[in-house]
Structure formats: C-alpha cells, structure tokens
Amino acid sequence: MAIHFTESELAARRARVCEQLAADGLDGLLIFRQESMYYLTGYDTFGYVWFQCLYLGTDGEFFLLTRAPDLRQAQQTSVIQDIRIWVDRQGADPVAELKDMLADKGLSGKSIGIEWEAYGLTANNGRRLEAALDGFVTLKDASHLISGFRLVKSEAELAYVRRAGELSDAALGEAKRLAGAGVDEGDILAAMQGAIFAGGGDYPANEFIIGSDRDALLCRYKSGRRVLSAQDQLTLEYAGVYRHYHAAAMNTLIIGQPDPAHEEMFQVAHDALQGCEAALTPGRPIGEVFDAHARILDHAGYQKHRLNACGYSQGTTFSPNWMDWPMLYEGNPVVAMPGMVFFIHIIIVNSETGLAQTLGRTSIVGDLKSEPVCHSNPELIVR
Incomplete structure (x- = not known):
C-alpha cells in the first residue's frame, strides 16, 4: 500500500473532525474535496473529476462512493475499507445511490455537513444532490471544516x-x-x-x-x-x-x-x-x-x-x-x-x-x- 502517513495519524485526524462535527451539531459530513479525502484517509487519485463522495459520520464510520477505475486506487492508497462503486451506464444516478446509502445509515432527518466549495462537486451535480436530499436531511455548508484542520501541519x-x-x-x-x-x-x-x-x-x-x-x-x-x-x-x-x-x-x-x-x-x-x-x-x-x-x-x-x-x-x-x-x-x-x-x-x-x-x-x-x-x-x- 502507498500510504504516506501512519494509520494512527490518519485516525487521529478523523477523530478531530468527528469531534468538530459533533460540536457543530452535525451527524456526518459529505466530503467532495480531494484534499480532504487525502488528509483523512490517504486516498490519492484524480478520479474526483467524476462524481465521488467520502462520507464520514460523527460516529467515526466512513465509506467511499466512486467509480470502478478508483476501486483499486482506494484500496492501495488509503485506509478506506468500505468502498462502494456506482456503475457507468446510460441513466446512471450516483446521487440517488448516495441517498440510499445515507438512508441505510439511518440518517433520515439528520443534519449533514457538506463541502459545497469543491472542485470535485460540479454545479450540476451539486444541484442534483441538493434536490435529491431536500426533505430527507438538512444540509449545512461545511466547506472549510477540514481545511481548518489541514491549515496546521503535523x-x-x-x-x-x-x-x-x-x-x-x-x-x-x-x-x-x-x-x-x-x-x-x-x-x-x-x-x-x-x-x-x-x-x-x-x-x-x-x-x-x-x-x-x-x-x-x-x-x-x-x-x-x-x-x-x-x-x-x-x-x-x-x-x-x-x-x-x-x-x-x-x-x-x-x-x-x-x-x-x-x-x-x-x-x-x-x-x-x-x-x-x-x-x-x-x-x-x-x-x-x-x-x-x-x-x-x-x-x-x-x-x-x-x-x-x-x-x-x-x-x-x-x-x-x-x-x-x-x-x-x-x-x-x-x-x-x-x-x-x-x-x-x-x-x-x-x-x-x-x-x-x-x-x-x-x-x-x-x-x-x-x-x-x-x-x-x-x-x-x-x-
């Protein structure tokens, strides 16, 4: 595996983010910035040009939704164990698949942070995501939450x-x-x-x-x-x-x-x-x-x-x-x-x-x- 930090350092970073999520009254975070994914898990890719999302719950659980080309990328460059794949096909709707995954986590009616300011989330996908989650969860802008932790280096x-x-x-x-x-x-x-x-x-x-x-x-x-x-x-x-x-x-x-x-x-x-x-x-x-x-x-x-x-x-x-x-x-x-x-x-x-x-x-x-x-x-x- 090509991970450039110890698993304990990565775990400590996620723990600090989870503490902040709880302090902000959030139950989880939808992560679209590649920098954030790398910082928390080691995940290293340019696959963010397509729809992908790393979810981190306040309870510390996390999963990645991405495409097939990034399955092995995530396996070999990160500590992510739960990797979900959305399939390229006509009519593919990864936004709906993400909503179903959040429902499976029991997050209906919860407050979820989201990184709106992210090159990995186009305006089109952002609008689709906002529409799909409307009435299902309450989304709150948390674009700089992880950036604040990244600012001070270890x-x-x-x-x-x-x-x-x-x-x-x-x-x-x-x-x-x-x-x-x-x-x-x-x-x-x-x-x-x-x-x-x-x-x-x-x-x-x-x-x-x-x-x-x-x-x-x-x-x-x-x-x-x-x-x-x-x-x-x-x-x-x-x-x-x-x-x-x-x-x-x-x-x-x-x-x-x-x-x-x-x-x-x-x-x-x-x-x-x-x-x-x-x-x-x-x-x-x-x-x-x-x-x-x-x-x-x-x-x-x-x-x-x-x-x-x-x-x-x-x-x-x-x-x-x-x-x-x-x-x-x-x-x-x-x-x-x-x-x-x-x-x-x-x-x-x-x-x-x-x-x-x-x-x-x-x-x-x-x-x-x-x-x-x-x-x-x-x-x-x-x-």
Whole structure:
C-alpha cells in the first residue's frame, strides 16, 4: 500500500473532525474535496473529476462512493475499507445511490455537513444532490471544516514541506543554469520539472508559470514558448512538490544587462519579502502580512503595479491549482499559528514600461518567526 502517513495519524485526524462535527451539531459530513479525502484517509487519485463522495459520520464510520477505475486506487492508497462503486451506464444516478446509502445509515432527518466549495462537486451535480436530499436531511455548508484542520501541519507533513522546498531549490538551480540568450523556454521548463521528478517529487497541482519579454508580466501559465533574446526578462513561478505537499517560489531572471529600473524593482521586492516574512509570526492576523507588502511597495511608488493579495497557504493540493486556503489579503483575520505554511509572493508588473520583477518563497510559521523552506538566496538573478 502507498500510504504516506501512519494509520494512527490518519485516525487521529478523523477523530478531530468527528469531534468538530459533533460540536457543530452535525451527524456526518459529505466530503467532495480531494484534499480532504487525502488528509483523512490517504486516498490519492484524480478520479474526483467524476462524481465521488467520502462520507464520514460523527460516529467515526466512513465509506467511499466512486467509480470502478478508483476501486483499486482506494484500496492501495488509503485506509478506506468500505468502498462502494456506482456503475457507468446510460441513466446512471450516483446521487440517488448516495441517498440510499445515507438512508441505510439511518440518517433520515439528520443534519449533514457538506463541502459545497469543491472542485470535485460540479454545479450540476451539486444541484442534483441538493434536490435529491431536500426533505430527507438538512444540509449545512461545511466547506472549510477540514481545511481548518489541514491549515496546521503535523511534523510528518512539515517534513514533506521541507523536502518540497529542497526540490523547489533544485528547480531554480536548473533555471539559473540554462537561462540565457538563445535558450528556448521549453528547455528551461523541462529541466525544472525534471529536477523535481528526479528528486522523487510529484506533478504540481497547476502548471508552472513561465513567461519572457512582455509575457513576464503575466501571473498565469499560457500555451506557447519563445526563445530568450539577448536582452530579456524571464518570470518563473514554480513549486517543488513531494507527496502532494507544495513549496512554491517565484523569480524574475534578467537576461543581458539589467535595466536600472529592474534593479530598483528588485530591491523593493526584496524589502517587501523581508517585511512580509517578519510579519508572518504566530499570534498575528495574516492580514498583517499583506499590510507589510502594501506599505513597502506603496511607499516606493509601486501601488498601481502590485496585486491585491501577496500569497496563500501551501500544503497538499490537487489540480487545478496549488493555492490553498486562506489567502494573504487586506484584513484577513485568520491568526498565524506554528505549523502553518504560506507562500509569499511579491509581484511588481509595470504595463507602461513593460518591466516585471517578482520574488517569492514558501515559509513555515515557527514558534517565534517564519522559517523559509526555499533556501536559494533571494538575489537579482542576471544571466
């Protein structure tokens, strides 16, 4: 079996969730987020693109409803014993089958939590589910119940985060080695991802961002590659990934002679990153991290060239993205605690001049301060 945590740790996680369900007056939870399933049972799949649901009762009992291709996936990657299969056929109705299973558990008239906010529950399936369970049970939104527990990592999880940080460093090392005039972006991308695979890592939950020239101002992946010019800029956002735990980082590399504006932008980004990491301390609201970001960039005259968030939690995430809850934005009241993990990114993009400068890395909140897990020196990289 390919389970990356001890059965006792997984059982303890489920027990904590069950205690919270009871405290919230709920009799069970319908789980649709793949991250939640992985966290509670080890179940590792991309089968959530079809209808599947993990049910966890307040009494600790749990079962999985999924399709046949994920039967052995669940058997070999999780501690789930009760695996129910809905059959692919014309007129198949897994929602009705789930209702029957809940009825068999004696849940008619009970209050059930549900993860409405989940990539594993499409709007269409959500509407069907809500209609089928109307009058049968009372559904209550519990989308962030498990996310709240996932936010603070165990020592076993933090070991995976630190390994992901090492793989992130390895990826940047390949980019620094290859980047230069006449180099194809695709070769850089292949080498970065190859370093992660060679180190035992995984696919990221979303594509790496790579863009040069004016595409260096983009904050998303797009299809298409170009060859780097003698004078260029190359923005990279990437993540080392180990056992699905991510450690994202971000850099803009300068090809050729740095523009003085690039050098200034880097210094401001460096100061902002240092200020944000200093604000990421236990007992303080994470909104203060964004406050540091905004204060330093705005004071330097970059208010209209920055974003309205400067990062987010990191952990185990599945496609389509590696961003986890919560985000670092103005006024976020979530209080930082030891064991939380955040990716802080400083993104300065000037559409008027066409120049970009980015800098970011992932850190663990420690007992007194934050601990970066990406150890590459935050420097202006010139190739």
